[in-house]
Each structure stands twice: as structure tokens, then as C-alpha cells.
Amino acid sequence: MKTKYSLFIGGQPVAGARDAFPVIDPATGERFADCPAASPEQVDQAVAAAAEAFKSWQYSSDEERKAILHRIADAIEANADELAQIVTREQGKPLALAQMEVGGAIAWTRYTAELEIPVKVIEDSEQRLAELHHKPLGVVGSITPWNWPLMIAVWHIMPALRTGNTVVVKPSSLTPFNTLRLVELINEQVPAGVINIVTGEGGIGRAMTGHPHIRKIVFTGSTPTGQDIMRNAADNLKRLTLELGGNDAGIVLPDADLDAVAMGIFQTAFLNMGQTCAALKRLYVHESQYEALCNRLVEIAKQQNVGPGVKEGVTFGPVQNKAQFDLVSELVEDARAQGANILCGGAALPGSGYFYPPTIVADITDGTRLVDEEQFGPVLPVIRYSDIEDVIARANNNPNGLGGSVWGTDIDQARRVAARLECGTTWINNHAEVLPHCPFGGCKMSGFGVEFGEEGLLEYTQSQLLSIKRA
Secondary structure: OOOOOOEEEOOEEEOOOEEEEEEEEOOOOEEEEEEEEOOHHHHHHHHHHHHHHHHHHOOOOHHHHHHHHHHHHHHHHHOHHHHHHHHHHHHOOOHHHHHHHHHHHHHHHHHHHHOOOOOEEEEEOOOEEEEEEEEEOOEEEEEOOOOOHHHHHHHHHHHHHHOOOEEEEEOOOOOOHHHHHHHHHHHOOOOOOOEEEOOOOOOHHHHHHOOOOOOEEEEEOOHHHHHHHHHHOHHHOOEEEEEOOOOEEEEEOOOOOHHHHHHHHHHHHOHHHHOOOOOEEEEEEEOOOHHHHHHHHHHHHHOOOEOOOOOOOOOEOOOOOHHHHHHHHHHHHHHHHOOOEEEEOOOOOOOOOOOOOOEEEEEEOOOOHHHHOOOOOOEEEEEEEOOHHHHHHHHHOOOEEOEEEEEOOOHHHHHHHHOOOOOOEEEEOOOOOOOOOOOEOOEEOOEEOOEOHHHHHHOOEEEEEEEEEOO
């Protein structure tokens, strides 16, 4: 694993113009390396380099871009072990999960490479030929989060490149190294300036979102930050794709086979230690099966091996950063004070690092912070219900609308319930599954725009109608 990284601007490694900042290993709570920090002037330089490269890159052929994305996938694959080690060290997840993240990044890049940019024939008559084409936008700004840092960078970058845009990336300062390494690998395959990366805080993100020469911002992160981006992007009417906070509800119907669904519920609630935007974050269970499902979830939770992600046999890593760790602790303590029953976990583990065990909280209901707010951590509130109409209303009574799920044996009934959930994706007998060919995005305060598939690809384009008069 490298210990020294550079920004990339105009195809060249560049030192940060500001003092480097420490990156913390969440398994120890201690600094393990320093990251270069860009200045606002370097943001301008990166945007200028991307704008210059766009002049020619926008005219590159489909076949050329496809081939380049496949070569990028080859480079990620050739460096998969290193990238997984970086992800585990700075993000904290178990190495096996980091390896899955790298594998997903490779697969997503290859899938995106093969997506076609459609030309829709609107009219083909004796009078005219009218075709709808899709052209690249220009410079795309990507701002990525800390929970799936490599995967989400790939989600942002690859469709932008595939559609002929150039890119400036800003990774989270909590997990910058994997994205710096990724951009270094991409720069080996693309012309200078096609992809650039800047790091750091102190106005770097706002310099991007307000920049007059960035035509689109794609952002994954919190709702308040997304709102700020939207305000700051208004001056030049930037295109926006905002994948923001979620507080996904799952509803377990009375006919659910608990032996069949318990593991899936646990895994999708605690995926990446619960630090996943579309994780199952509040679980509504019919009163007839409430105690039984709680017991099954506790059994699974107690089987987890909590520890540093690099340690063999660990299935459950630390919370990524102290602020999130403190929030999780605060929400659990508030639930306890409100009379909730902490069935397992419920307290930070002793020693260094940000370790919080998988925690199941019962005898809790709406109006408690742990239910109403997004915990984004290893805690699942399990809420009792008795009436289907009531639970649908309760699931929808939240400002977020990213994902939701219904768990049951009668698929027709599950479909009817799922269709009434106010969210961008509804799963049945599953949750948190995102696929490269299935459009994914939120509604309400969870953002707008979609990623993945043809619909996600076209979000990086401007439509242009070509109308040819024939008679």
C-alpha cells in the first residue's frame, strides 16, 4: 500500500497547496497517514484542465470510450488487492467486504462500458426526419462520501467518461486515498485533463458546486449538504444528481416465514455496519411475530465477530469516524431513556477504535429519535404494529424516501403494500440491493435524479433534437 499520494490535475501528479491533513484509521482512532490538501486555486486549475480536455474528448468515439473503460477495469482488477487494503485501512470495513467493493467497482465499470447511448427516432416521414440525440454536458464535478468510497467514485466517474464528459473529483477527507489511487490508475488510460482530483475541506466542495465552468454535480451524502449544493449550483443552472440521506422502512407482513427472512433482514440492516444509504433502518413487525423475529435477529447479531477489518475472521468492523460513532451512541442512549429495550449490544466496546457491536432495540416506536432520524450505524430499531393501513402510513411518515421493503410469503399482497411506499426503490424479501442495470434514486428529501442503467447514463447528457426537412 502506498504511503504518499498526489492530486492529479491536467494528467500530472501535483502537490497540495495547503498543509496536509491526517487520515484516521477507525480501528485504532489514530492517524495512519497524511493526505495532500488542495486550495481553491487548484480547484480552478483542475476545472480549467478538464474544460480544455473536453474540447477534444467530447468527440471521442463510442468505441474508443468503451475500450478505455475496459482498460480502466483491467487496471482496477490488476490492483485489486492494494485497493481493498486501502479501503479497509481508511474506511474500516472487513477485508472481505472491501474485496467485494473492489469487485463491484470492476463489474460496474465493465457494465457501464457496454451501455449504448440511444438515438430515438421521433419522426421518419416524407416531410422530415426528427431524431433525439444525447450530447455530453462538459465538466462534471463528483463529490463522494466515506461509506463506500471506491464503489461510489466508480458510480460517478464511469458514466461521465462513457458519455464524453470530463471530471473533477473530490473524495471525502475521511477516506481519500482509494479515490486518489483510482484516479491515478484512470490517468494512465485517458488523455491528460480528462479526470482530475482535488482533496480537502475549507471551501473546496463549495468552490466546485458554485464553479461557473462545472456543468453538473453528482453528489452522494447528507441531505443538508445536498441542500447547500443545490443553492450554490443555481447561478449557472448546473445539472444535479443528488443521492441523499435515507431512513428506509421495512415492513414484515404477518405471513412472513421468519426462518427465511431473518438473515436477509439482518444483513441488509447491518450492511457495512449499517453505514449504507439504502440500508434497512427501521423495521416494522406484526405483533403476531414480533418477539420471535426479535429473538432471531439477536441470535444473528451475537454471532458476529467484531474487530479490525484487517484481522482474519472479523465479520463486523468499526464505525468509520468519531462523529458518527458518537451519534450512534447518543441515539441508543436516548432510546434507552425513552424506555426502549436494548436486546443486544447497546454500548461501545472497550479499547481503542470506534467499535460498536450490532445492536437490536425493541419496545420502541415512532417519535423516538432512533426511529425518526437516520442512525447510519450498527443499530436497528424494531417496531411493533397491528394494522397494515397504519403501518404503511407510519412507514411513509418520514421526510426521506430512498428505499423501502416488504417481507412476506404472499407476493401479491407484498406487491400491493410495496406499491404504496413513498420511496425510489421498493424491494420484496430483500433490501439495499443495487444493480448496475437497475435505475436507483430517491424522492422527497432523499434527493432526485437516478444512477445506473440507461436512465442513469443519460443524466450525464444534454438532449438535442436533430430535425431534417425532407419536403
